[in-house]
Amino acid sequence: MRQVSPESPGIFDFIMDLYHACDGKWDTLVAECNITSEELASFIEYAAMFLCNLGNFYGEGDQKLVPDVTAKALRKIADISPKTKAGLDKIIDPLLAVPPFSLGYPSKNAQSGYYLSDEPITQDEIAKVSEVMNKKSIGPENTRVRKVIKDGKPVLQLLQASAQTGPLKNGHEELADGMFLVRGDHSEELAKVCSALEKAKEYAGNDKQSQFLTHYIECFRTGSLEAFQESQKVWVTDVSARVENILGFIEPYRDPAGIRSEWEAMIGIADADEIKKLKSFVDSSATFIRQLPWAVNGVNDGKGPFEKSLFEAPDFTSVYALAVCGSIVFEAANLPNYEHIRETCGSKNVVLANRLSVNNNPNLPCYWVDASELNFFKSTTHIVRFLTTAIHELIGHGTGKLLSETSPGAYNFDKQNPPISPLNGEVVTSHYLAGQTWGSVFGRLAGTVEEFRAILMSEYFMDNKDLLGIFGYTENSNITAKDLLYATYLNIGVDGLQALEHYNFQDQAWGQVHHQAHFSILKHLLQDGDGIISIAHDLAQQSLTVHVDQSKIHSHGKPSLGRYLSKLHIWRCTADVSACRKFYEPLCAVDGVYEEWRKIVVSKPNMRWKFVQPNTFVRGKNVEVKAYEESDEGIIQSWVERDI
Known part of the structure; x- marks a missing residue:
């Protein structure tokens, strides 16, 4: 939680202490603390939302989460015990403060749990730390940066997550003049993790x-990312695991620099029936890769020069998540995020079936679809979401060859006869130099472009009858393949509009890479799709309605998606960050009519998910799974009884 904000651990403790102070009997606080039932309900709602996001910023969008309760009411609640009173005193100011409005580089409008300082820390200082880390071969995933003033001079501290504290055995604590490595970030929590492992x-x-598990322990004990990479090399080979796990500092989405990763953990139990369908998809994956826009017949087994010679179909598993620890309960993951491991050892796709299933809820509101199509939209969206997620993880994240100088003078492509770019019909002129990676070259763009590419690919394939047939959707099924194709384009419009809720207007920045991608795809189709999608904007009614011209899906929609997909893919493969940035960033800009649309979208916010999770308890030789009431109170109780 301290990766989110400095005050988040204190807010967590305050909620836990309040529960114990009233013994979970929240209603007693109304009379005992002289507050209204509405004030109590607002606080409990905030507490549950905080716990579901594991911090006081939303996991989706990164906007600040502030309770709809006055400081006076909070102080009355906290008076229930000396411990809660003291706890609130430590957090009440940052808990209620606005700004900051969102996460981002530290500024008057944003804050970051990755960059700490009493005095402003600049992006130049952050870049300076990264430069030294690269020279010292220190990975960024499990680090944060803190700026302190000593003897009147600024000192930059690189905080490295580890159970162990103190300097390294070789004593190399000073990284550069005025820059030091400090081990033991999150030490107390990681010591508990190591003990449990x-x-x-x-x-x-x-x-x-x-x-x-041994490599996990070594990483979390010492801070060694080399040990974590070793864990991933073994983890990807543990295929068809009955109990699946994801653990560690995984995704860098919440770091404004795009390199430091958030702690995540997931334990899931395999869904054997769903895995059978996914295995059929995996077995057919090479056939679909040959149908991508850059495939070349007769070259590289029909896949073309911008794909690996051998596509190692990854393990693809569907699990019922037993517990997820993170700022969001994600729908699926494709890991590891280390390209060299993916190329040499493979990868894993993990779909959380019980998370995806909640999309099948007819009571969820949707403001952006015409009333005549609303029932159709609601009855098909969860299917579209499942299918696009499967394509996204397997083919979206599983494809692509980075043209690279693998070592000085050695290349993974014919340097003397470089491949022809399908974008301009000319030989490619750029590639990754020795020591460069996708992340180091594309920087902040890396995460969003990779997710964007995978999302585009999933939508590109939704007209493929062979692919949909694997999952039982044909022209003769109850919901047909044609229905799902039309529903896909409706979803492109709805997702693109809804994404505007997560755009930070104050900082002109996107809070989450997936939302940024959804908006950019919609904007691209509006500009390039020749009317395949249109948005009806009723200023008087403050409404937006997505319209899809079904007659143009094959003739205009798919080719337009293919053009965008090809650009991102080829630029990624050839390390052409300049061309990518020049094309991509304007398509992510929210200006003109899109800003007018944003104002309407934020006036009708989407429902924020809250998930109550079970706990397990060992009773003798048996394990008991305890489920909780699906309510704010149930969410709080589940975290209290987790006893962390």
Whole structure:
């Protein structure tokens, strides 16, 4: 939580202490603290939302989460015990303060749990730390940066997550003049994690599980990212695991610099029936890759020069998540995020079936679809979401060859006869130099462009009858393949509009890469799709309605998606960040009519998900799973009984 904001751990403790102070009997606080039932309900709603986001900024969009309760009412509630009173005193100012409005580089409007300082820390200083880290071969994923003043001079501290504290054995604590490595960030929590993982090793299902658990422990104990990479090399080979896990500093979405990763953990139980369908998809994946816009017949087995010679179909599993720890409960993941491991050892796709299933809810509001199509939209959206997620993870994240100088003078492509770019019909002129990676070259663009490419690919393939047939959707099924194709374009419009809710107008920045991608795809189709999608804007009614011209899906929609997809893919493969930025960033800009649309969207905010999760308890030789009431109170109780 301290990766989100400095005050988040204190807010968590305050909520836990309040629960214990009233013994979970929240209603007693009305009389005992002299507050109204409305004030109590508002606080409980805030507490549950905070726990579901594990911080006081929303996991989706990164806007600040502020309770709809006055400081006076909060102080009355906190008076229930000396401990809660003292706890509130520590957090009440940052808890209620606005600005900051969102997460981002520290400024008057934004803050970041990755960049800490009493005095402003600049982007130049952050870049300076990154430069030194690159020279010292220190990975950024499990680090934060803190600026302090010592003897009147600024000192930059690189905080590295580890259970161990103190300097390294070799004593290399000073990285550069005025810059130091400080180990032991999150040390108390990581020590508990290591202890739990040691116990988990006793129940490992095979040697591979025991190995990656050992590497996990080494990473979290010492801070070694090399150990974490070793864990991932073993983890990807533990295929068809009955119990699946994701653990570590995984995704860099919330770091404004796009390199420092958020702690995530997931435990899930495999869904055997759904895995059978996914395996059929995996087995057919090479066939679909040959149908991508850059495929060349007769070259590289029909896949073309911008794909790996051998597509190693990854493990693809569907699980019922038992517990997820993170700022969001994600729908799916394709890991690891290390390209060299993906190319040499493979990757895994994990779909959270019970998370995806909540999209099938006819009571969810949708403001952007015409009333005549609303029932159709609601009955098909969860299917579209599942199918596009499967394509997104397997083909979207699984494809692409980065043309690289793998070592000085050695290349993974014919340097003397470079491949022809499908974008201009000329030989490519750029590639990754020795030591460069996708992330180091594209920087902040890397995360959003990669997600964008995967989302585009999933939508591009939704007209493929063979692919949809694997999952039982044909022209003879109850919901037909044609229905799902039309629903896909409706979803492109709806997702693109809804994404505007997550645009930070004050900082002119996107809070989440997936929302940025959805908006950019809609904007591209509006500009390039020749009327495939249009948005009816009723100024008087303050309404926006998505319209799809079904007659143009094949003739205009798919070619337009293919053009955008090809550009991003080829630029990614050839390290052409300049061309990518020049084309991509204007399509992410929210200006003109899009700003007018944004104002309407934020006036009708989408429902924020709150998930109550079970706990497990060991009773003798048995494990008991305890579910909780689906309510704000149930969410709070589940976290209290997790006893962390």
